[in-house]
Amino acid sequence: MPDVVRLEYRNVTMRFSAAGGRGMLTALRGVSFSVRDGEVVALIGPSGCGKSTLLNIGSGLTAPSEGSAFVDGERVEGPNAHVAFMLQKDLLLPWRTVAQNVLLGVEIQSLPRRQRSERVQRLLANFNLAEFSGHYPHQLSGGMRQRAALARTLAVDPHVLLLDEPFSAVDAQTRMVLQRDLAQTLRQAGKTALLITHDLAEAVTLSDRVLVMSRRPGTIIDEIVVDLPQREDPIARRHAPKVGDYVARLMDRLDIGHADLEKPAPGAMA
Amino acid sequence: MSRDARLALIHQGTLASAALLVAFLVAWQWGPGLLGIPSFIVPPLSMVAREFGHAWQFDHLLFHTGVTVAEVLAGFVLGSLLGAFVGYLLGMSPTAEFALSPYLLALQIAPKVAFAPLFILWMGFTVYPKILVAILIVFFPVMVNVLTAIRGVDPDLINLARSFKATRAQIFWKIEFPNSMPPMFAGLRIGSTLAVVGVVVGELVGGNEGLGYLLAFGEGQANTPMVFVSIVMLTLVGGIAYVGVILGERRVLHYLPARSVNQTIQ
Numbered sequence: 001m002p003d004v005v006r007l008e009y010r011n012v013t014m015r016f017s018a019a020g021g022r023g024m025l026t027a028l029r030g031v032s033f034s035v036r037d038g039e040v041v042a043l044i045g046p047s048g049c050g051k052s053t054l055l056n057i058g059s060g061l062t063a064p065s066e067g068s069a070f071v072d073g074e075r076v077e078g079p080n081a082h083v084a085f086m087l088q089k090d091l092l093l094p095w096r097t098v099a100q101n102v103l104l105g106v107e108i109q110s111l112p113r114r115q116r117s118e119r120v121q122r123l124l125a126n127f128n129l130a131e132f133s134g135h136y137p138h139q140l141s142g143g144m145r146q147r148a149a150l151a152r153t154l155a156v157d158p159h160v161l162l163l164d165e166p167f168s169a170v171d172a173q174t175r176m177v178l179q180r181d182l183a184q185t186l187r188q189a190g191k192t193a194l195l196i197t198h199d200l201a202e203a204v205t206l207s208d209r210v211l212v213m214s215r216r217p218g219t220i221i222d223e224i225v226v227d228l229p230q231r232e233d234p235i236a237r238r239h240a241p242k243v244g245d246y247v248a249r250l251m252d253r254l255d256i257g258h259a260d261l262e263k264p265a266p267g268a269m270a
Numbered sequence: 271m272s273r274d275a276r277l278a279l280i281h282q283g284t285l286a287s288a289a290l291l292v293a294f295l296v297a298w299q300w301g302p303g304l305l306g307i308p309s310f311i312v313p314p315l316s317m318v319a320r321e322f323g324h325a326w327q328f329d330h331l332l333f334h335t336g337v338t339v340a341e342v343l344a345g346f347v348l349g350s351l352l353g354a355f356v357g358y359l360l361g362m363s364p365t366a367e368f369a370l371s372p373y374l375l376a377l378q379i380a381p382k383v384a385f386a387p388l389f390i391l392w393m394g395f396t397v398y399p400k401i402l403v404a405i406l407i408v409f410f411p412v413m414v415n416v417l418t419a420i421r422g423v424d425p426d427l428i429n430l431a432r433s434f435k436a437t438r439a440q441i442f443w444k445i446e447f448p449n450s451m452p453p454m455f456a457g458l459r460i461g462s463t464l465a466v467v468g469v470v471v472g473e474l475v476g477g478n479e480g481l482g483y484l485l486a487f488g489e490g491q492a493n494t495p496m497v498f499v500s501i502v503m504l505t506l507v508g509g510i511a512y513v514g515v516i517l518g519e520r521r522v523l524h525y526l527p528a529r530s531v532n533q534t535i536q
Contacts, residue, residue, distance in 0.1 A: 061429050079432050079433050079434070079435045081434075081435060084433065084434075085433055089424075089426060091430050093427075093444075094525055095525045096525075104431075104444070107444075108434040108444065109434060109435060138525075138527045156434060
């Protein structure tokens, strides 16, 4: 069902009371877009443009000031079993083994025990973590920890994944491997994903579409449809000559190279 | 540190420790005589050892030690439970913490041992005032550490649990409670040594049981060796309580990366 809309933001505006208590600060203004079933959309923009706020709104952790988010056509009123998120921090619990960490979500959602263990075995095998299932997080490398976090996110079998710079804390080589693992998993499971990233090449190679946001107050200022084959293989995609054009266009839209930019996007030239 | 280097450190450290102990005991035995310190000021080791045997036989040393151990245990367990309970409660209710914090602070600043005479007035020469002082003194380090731990939970961890639709109780039992274990054990370690202090002060103030009583009794008779015996026994009781907490900590916090062998008493 390629035309079913899984995730939709309708005219979302978000205001916070400014630090110091004087006046209001508009983080997002009139953001509208939708993500279709099985689609991977990357969201890119300068720091502080409200990308992470969008993710919190989508996962039901924060309510928008105006407008609403919809998952599977239903208005998001609070945390929702069809959405799962993953952050830059792995958020693994140090007192749980890898297998127990992967189980956290399904345990909270009280899935029957037998179903739980089947699912966790399959996920650990998919992410090459089977032999580390009894290890504690501190015994794993950064890449393995992020894989475990991804397995935990997928364990609740969400329709929509919200990913907030999931690989920005790992080294460049590990990141490429993780990106490929993620891309393959998303393709095989047919999951829908919204990927927030600072890495322009990551945005282009992993997604079907890239949305560009402006500086605060954040709005969508551009949409680039990535017309490249093999979304499940970002490493192969990197060699496509078109990637450079897309990255150049993104740099242009983000004003990268101009003096007034607050903070350059890390890994933008990767 | 490599395994070999670590083993070498343990080996050398143990040797040095044992040498220090021997040196200390030798100094205790012959030092006072050499320096001309009279034995009623610092009795040599052999005299204290003789007094130990005497107290064991005629002064019910074992009984008094048992009383003190029981009081320490009761005060420590009840004080820790109370401290943890209040810590979790205040940690989960910012309003309650805000309202109660000035009183808790006042109570924390007040020297708890100063309550001992009051408790003895209330409850007489029983074990209860001693246990109560210990409870009071153990309560604070445990409560403060638990409270700080609950306050310090990474909000993203809570959001993660919330995104899985966790209930308040699930957030507590799956995230906040296990997350508070390391600081709680730091509090328990402090509490285990403080419990002995509370009990001894209670025993010094009134009653005719326990090592604190023996201490005061020895002082009254100018029996310096008996005072030394009591101090050694109290140190032993405190040491065993501390080691007990460390063993419990190793079991509960086994998931933490190995830390240094010796941890200092905070």
